[in-house]
Amino acid sequence: MQVRAGAEADLEALTDLYNHYVRETAITFDTVAFSPEERRPWLLSHPEDGxxxxxxAQERHAGSGGGRVLGYVTSSPFRVKPAYATSVEVSVYCAPDAAGRGIGTLLYRTLFEALRQEDVHRAYAGIAQPxxxxxxxxxxxxxxxxxxxxEVGRKFGRYWDVAWYELPLGLAD
Known part of the structure; x- marks a missing residue:
C-alpha cells in the first residue's frame, strides 16, 4: 500500500467511496450523493502541500502503476474566519471492505507528520455518535x-450527536 497526494485522476474513486458513506451511514451529514463534477471543487481545495x-491510500501492484483506492484523509479549514487559520478539521474514510486493515492509522500518521511541518496548531475531528x-x-x-x-444533525429520520476531539500539533504543544 502507498500513501500519496490526491490527484484529479482519483476524483471518480474518491467520489464513489464518499458516496457510500453518504448513502449508507450517518458518518457524514451529507444526505445526497455527489457526481464527480460536483466533488471537483472539494478535491481542488486540497493542494499537495500546505x-x-x-x-x-492505494493498493500497490507489482510491476504496474497504482491500484485501487483504499481510503483517504483530509485536513480542511476549521472555520473560514482568519483567526482560525492555524486550526484544521480532519477526516478519514476507508473503503468499506478495507476497514480494520490499518489504513486509517497509516493515513493519519502520514497526515500528522506533514501537518507538523506546517503552521498548524490544532486539529479537530467531529465524530457522529455512536x-x-x-x-x-x-x-x-x-x-x-x-x-x-x-442532536445536531438529522439524517435517516433521526437526530445524531457529534463528539468533537482535539489534537495539539503546534511546536509549543
Whole structure:
C-alpha cells in the first residue's frame, strides 16, 4: 500500500467511496450523493502541500502503476474566519471492505507528520455518535474529547450527536 497526494485522476474513486458513506451511514451529514463534477471543487481545495491536504491510500501492484483506492484523509479549514487559520478539521474514510486493515492509522500518521511541518496548531475531528472505531482511532493518536453537540444533525429520520476531539500539533504543544 502507498500513501500519496490526491490527484484529479482519483476524483471518480474518491467520489464513489464518499458516496457510500453518504448513502449508507450517518458518518457524514451529507444526505445526497455527489457526481464527480460536483466533488471537483472539494478535491481542488486540497493542494499537495500546505495545511489543507488530501492524501490517498492505494493498493500497490507489482510491476504496474497504482491500484485501487483504499481510503483517504483530509485536513480542511476549521472555520473560514482568519483567526482560525492555524486550526484544521480532519477526516478519514476507508473503503468499506478495507476497514480494520490499518489504513486509517497509516493515513493519519502520514497526515500528522506533514501537518507538523506546517503552521498548524490544532486539529479537530467531529465524530457522529455512536462510532466506537473512529473514537478509538482518534484517541490512539492523542485526540481528546472536548465536547459533544447533542442532536445536531438529522439524517435517516433521526437526530445524531457529534463528539468533537482535539489534537495539539503546534511546536509549543
Amino acid at each position: 495545511p489543507h491536504r488530501l492524501l490517498v 462510532n466506537a472505531a473512529s473514537v478509538r482511532l482518534h484517541e490512539r493518536f492523542g485526540f481528546r474529547h472536548v465536547g459533544t453537540y447533542r
